Amino acid sequence: MKHEWADHRIFQAKDGAILYGVDHASLFLVDSSVQEVISRWVSEPTVDLSKASESDRDVLEGLRDILLLKPAGSAKTWPPVRFDPEEFPMSTMVLEVAQDCNLRCTYCYAEGGSYGGQARLLDSETAREAARYLVRESGDLKDLTLVLFGGEPLLNMPAIKAAVLEAEKMASAAGKRLLVSLTTNGTLLNAEIVSFFRDHRVVVSVSLDGPPDLHDANRPYASGKGSYAKILSRVRGLLENHTAAVAARVTLTPDQWSRCEEVFDHLMALGFHEVGIAPASPISKDLLPDLEQEKVLLQSFAAMARRFSRVAREGRILPFANLIELLGRLHMGQTKAVACGAGYGYLAVDAAGEFYLCHRLAGEKGFEVGNLETGADPEKIRSCLGHVTAGKDQMCEKCWARTLCSGGCHYENHLRENALGIPPGSSCNFILSWLQIGIELYADLRHAGADKLLAQFEKRTGC
Amino acid sequence: MEKKLMIKALNKKAEAVETLAKGESKAVAALLESGTELQMPVGCTTVFDTGWETNPRGTHPIGNCQASVRDFMGCSGDCWWPAQTPDGLTNNTDYHEVCSNMARDWRTIKYD
Numbered sequence: 001m002k003h004e005w006a007d008h009r010i011f012q013a014k015d016g017a018i019l020y021g022v023d024h025a026s027l028f029l030v031d032s033s034v035q036e037v038i039s040r041w042v043s044e045p046t047v048d049l050s051k052a053s054e055s056d057r058d059v060l061e062g063l064r065d066i067l068l069l070k071p072a073g074s075a076k077t078w079p080p081v082r083f084d085p086e087e088f089p090m091s092t093m094v095l096e097v098a099q100d101c102n103l104r105c106t107y108c109y110a111e112g113g114s115y116g117g118q119a120r121l122l123d124s125e126t127a128r129e130a131a132r133y134l135v136r137e138s139g140d141l142k143d144l145t146l147v148l149f150g151g152e153p154l155l156n157m158p159a160i161k162a163a164v165l166e167a168e169k170m171a172s173a174a175g176k177r178l179l180v181s182l183t184t185n186g187t188l189l190n191a192e193i194v195s196f197f198r199d200h201r202v203v204v205s206v207s208l209d210g211p212p213d214l215h216d217a218n219r220p221y222a223s224g225k226g227s228y229a230k231i232l233s234r235v236r237g238l239l240e241n242h243t244a245a246v247a248a249r250v251t252l253t254p255d256q257w258s259r260c261e262e263v264f265d266h267l268m269a270l271g272f273h274e275v276g277i278a279p280a281s282p283i284s285k286d287l288l289p290d291l292e293q294e295k296v297l298l299q300s301f302a303a304m305a306r307r308f309s310r311v312a313r314e315g316r317i318l319p320f321a322n323l324i325e326l327l328g329r330l331h332m333g334q335t336k337a338v339a340c341g342a343g344y345g346y347l348a349v350d351a352a353g354e355f356y357l358c359h360r361l362a363g364e365k366g367f368e369v370g371n372l373e374t375g376a377d378p379e380k381i382r383s384c385l386g387h388v389t390a391g392k393d394q395m396c397e398k399c400w401a402r403t404l405c406s407g408g409c410h411y412e413n414h415l416r417e418n419a420l421g422i423p424p425g426s427s428c429n430f431i432l433s434w435l436q437i438g439i440e441l442y443a444d445l446r447h448a449g450a451d452k453l454l455a456q457f458e459k460r461t462g463c
Numbered sequence: 464m465e466k467k468l469m470i471k472a473l474n475k476k477a478e479a480v481e482t483l484a485k486g487e488s489k490a491v492a493a494l495l496e497s498g499t500e501l502q503m504p505v506g507c508t509t510v511f512d513t514g515w516e517t518n519p520r521g522t523h524p525i526g527n528c529q530a531s532v533r534d535f536m537g538c539s540g541d542c543w544w545p546a547q548t549p550d551g552l553t554n555n556t557d558y559h560e561v562c563s564n565m566a567r568d569w570r571t572i573k574y575d
Contacts, residue, residue, distance in 0.1 A: 018473070026477035034469045062470045065484035066477070080567050333476020337567075446473050458475070 002046045003060075003069040009400040010035065011436060013443045020439060021068055022400050025333040028066060029443065034059050046072045078402060079393035080337030083344055085381040089139030091345035094359040095130055097122045097159040098151040099351045103185050103227055105207075105219045107253055107280035107287055109411075112222075113151030115350065115363025121155065122351040124162035129372050130349045131167035135174055137375070141345075144171060145179045148202075149348070149359050154188040157196075164200050183207060183249060185219065186231040186238075194238050205247045206235055206272075210263030214256060232270070245273035247321060253280045254293040260300035261307070264320060276321030281360075282415055288422075291429075298433045305441040312450045326438040327445070328457040335403035339389075342410055343369065343381040357384045360411035388414055395424055401435050 007022035010030075017035050019028040030038075037059040041047055047069055052060055063069050099120050101113025113119065122130075131146065138144050146167050148160050164180055171178040181203040197204055208231060209215040216226025239246055248267040252259070260277055267275045279297060282288040289297070301322065308318040317324065338344065342358040349355055350362050353372035361367040367384050370377040388410040396402040407413070408427055416422045445454060472478045 019470070021477075021480070024476050024480055025474075026480050027473040028477050029471040029473050031469050059469060066470060066472075066480050067484075078567075331474050333474045333479070443473060 002048050002072040003064060004046050004072045004074070005042060006068050006070050007400060008068050010038070011439055011443070013440065014447050018439060018443045019068070020400065021066065022403055023335075024067065025330070025335045025403050026066065027330065027333070027439065027442065029446070034062070038063070078397045080406075083338065084378075085343050085376075085385070086378040088345035089141055090134050090137040090347065090376075091141050091143070092145040092147065092341065092347075093130060093134040094147040094149050094346075094348040094362075095122065095127065095159075095163055096150060096348060096350045096359070096362055097127065097148050097153045097163065098155040099363075100155055101150060101152040101185070102155065102187060102221060103152065103219050104222050104224075105251070107218065107251055107283065109281050109283050109360060109415075110151065110363070115151075117363060119151075120351045122159040124158050126351070126353050126372065127159040127163040128166040129353065131163045132170055133349075133372055133375075134167060135170035135176065138174075138176065141176065143177045143179065145181065147359070148180065148182040150183075152185050152188065153182055154184050154193060157193065161196065164196075164202070168200065179203065181205070185227065186235045187227055189234040189238055191237055191241075194241050197238070198242055201244060203244050204238060204242065205249045205276075206231070206238070207249045207251065208235070208267060208270075208272075209250050209252065209256075210259065211266045214252075214259065214263065218251065218253065218256075235270070239271040247274040247276060248272040250275060250277040251280050252277060253287060254289040254297075257289075257293060257297035257300055260297070261303055264304065268319070274319040274321050274324075281412055282420060285420060288416075288420060294430050298430065298437070301434060302437050305437050309441060309444050309448070312445050312453055313448050315450075315453065317453060317456065323438065323441065324457075326435070327442055327454070329404070330438055330442045331454050331457045336406040337403075338385075339406045339408055339410060343385050347376060357381065357388075358411065360409075361414070364414075385410075391424055399428070399432075401432050404435055405431050 009020045009022065011018040011020065013029065016029050016031045019030045019034070019038075020026070021028070037056050041052075041056070041060065047060060049057055049060055049064070060069060096115070099110070099114045099117065099122075101108075101110075104112055110116075134144055134146060144167075146163065148163065150156075153160060160182070167178055167180070180200060182197070183205045184207070186206040186208065196202070207219070208228075209218045212226065212228040215228040215231075219227050221227055235246075248270075250263055250267070252263070257279065263277065264275050279289070280287050304318070304320050305323060308320060308323050311318045340346070340358070342361075346358065347355045347369065348357070348359040348362045349372065354368055355370040355372075355376055356362040356364070357367045357369055366387070369380040369384060389407055392407040396405075396407060399405075408431060412427060413424065416426050417424055442454075472481045
């Protein structure tokens with residue numbers, strides 16, 4: 001039987017090479033003899049095992065067994081089958097409880113929290129209605145997620161309480177589990193709010209960008225005054241009294257990307273349980289990184305990977321959320337046919353009760369996909385998804401990372417391609433390099449025998 | 464065999480792929496040994512996708528097991544596409560090769 005090569009990629013590792021099978025996101029360690037056989041055969045359009053020398057055949061059969069060689073003429077592997085949004089019940093609702101904010105972060109994609117319209121707060125009855133919609137439309141799902149978002153959600157505690165209590169009541173009556181999460185800037189936290197979060201097991205992330213100079217430059221009040229000092233005094237109560245882990249959510253602009261390690265250390269010293277760092281979305285050309293800045297960010301993340309590796313050798317996990325998430329997916333070998341869940345059971349609801357494809361696209365009229373009254377409109381969802389993914393299949397077809405990335409964040413692509421007019425693919429280099437950092441770290445952790453530590457990811461990642 | 468030393472599975476998916484290969488090449492021996500050697504049901508489905516316990520409910524995906532329903536509805540896309548898989552021991556012996564991903568490659572299977 002003649003075979004042909006399945007897409008794969010080879011990365012160098014300490015004790016051999018890492019062979020990555022694209023279709024299954026499978027990772028193998030191979031020695032130099034395998035690498036040598038691959039390099040001799042890889043340019044052959046078809047591989048006839050009966051014509052290979054005995055030693056080559058041994059290796060090639062091994063590669064066939066791990067599905068790196070497949071029968072000639074097998075089906076094309078890309079694009080993947082697209083799902084139908086109608087087949088997905090609601091699983092996650094992001095509720096924009098306050099489309100207003102007391103801060104004016106320099107990189108805010110929600111235009112001061114309002115998402116481009118008038119500042120407004122979700123009224124409590126709409127909040128309850130949204131909570132009922134989430135549970136009612138969740139089909140047979142047992143686990144539901146309600147995300148309280150903004151703007152600054154704590155500007156509207158009445159709606160938060162209304163949504164959480166209603167969702168809890170409805171979920172409990174339907175025998176479902178409810179996870180509530182919330183992202184806040186921390187300026188309005190107080191003992192009563194912290195106690196509500198504790199009682200209702202709300203998972204809280206605080207947006208904090210690091211040391212005072214950096215944070216205050218990014219996240220000033222509308223008056224221009226920095227917000228660090230205020231947050232610090234208020235977040236302690238949360239860190240000391242909350243039973244769930246509290247994560248710090250960092251956003252850095254391109255000129256700050258060399259400071260990732262410093263930011264991580266600062267936030268861990270404050271008592272956060274986990275830190276995740278996101279590069280600011282390029283809402284304007286000023287925030288669009290050049291190649292040199294991208295390189296700096298990758299170097300910073302590579303430095304975090306080296307630290308992760310050192311700490312793992314002591315049997316601990318470095319609580320750097322970016323790597324934890326990536327390693328979890330690589331460990332399981334999760335592949336994706338769609339970039340994210342937006343439109344597939346995941347929707348954002350704004351203060352007027354209108355549905356949007358995701359929280360980051362809220363307020364963008366072209367991404368409105370229904371409302372609380374008439375429900376989600378599958379036709380609109382299909383059309384929005386078609387719009388944001390147009391042309392990606394051809395572009396991703398030859399890419400080794402296609403099953404890990406699947407085209408990237410819709411919003412990020414929308415900004416770059418539609419708002420800034422940049423041709424598709426401008427974030428590919430960064431994504432590929434980041435995935436490579438993760439793959440090399442994963443192999444390194446295996447090499448170090450950190451199997452127990454990696455097994456912890458199985459629970460966290462699920463599948 | 465020597466090749467086993469040359470290629471070592473690193474992640475869970477790689478282990479699953481290897482298990483699959485072992486299962487296929489030792490299918491007959493495994494049957495003779497009452498199937499205990501295989502870590503998966505023998506004679507029904509041979510890939511690590513679930514699909515042998517049916518979901519009686521009238522919701523999508525119809526006909527799959529509970530675990531696969533959950534997977535199907537997961538937000539991270541198609542990490543495990545649940546699908547009833549053809550008999551890989553007798554009628555479709557090269558099933559795992561021509562159809563490594565049911566959601567994508569199902570057209571390549573020639574059902575009898």
